[in-house]
Amino acid sequence: MSTSASRRRFIAGATCPQCGEVDKVFTQTRSVRISDSEVASEQRERGCVACDFLETIEEVVTKNAPSDVKSGEGGDWSPVKLPE
Numbered sequence: 001m002s003t004s005a006s007r008r009r010f011i012a013g014a015t016c017p018q019c020g021e022v023d024k025v026f027t028q029t030r031s032v033r034i035s036d037s038e039v040a041s042e043q044r045e046r047g048c049v050a051c052d053f054l055e056t057i058e059e060v061v062t063k064n065a066p067s068d069v070k071s072g073e074g075g076d077w078s079p080v081k082l083p084e
């Protein structure tokens, strides 16, 4: 079972910056997926059904990017060899 990734919501009274039509502008959220179960980010887009206008408003990262940061090596101590 899967739901549609994008849901359009029309913005009442909004004017399309490209064609100037009113009430044709919508926003939608599009999920950018890494895999079937992992969502990397969600893009909020604004578009127009009267023309082909579409732009990304903002991108929301929902998952931390995989970090390769190694944990500290525990300082700069080094083993001391006792003289025999």
Ligand SMILES: [Zn+2]
Pocket (backbone or CB within 6 Å): 016, 017, 018, 019, 020, 021, 024, 048, 049, 050, 051, 052, 053
């Ligand atoms: Zn338009």
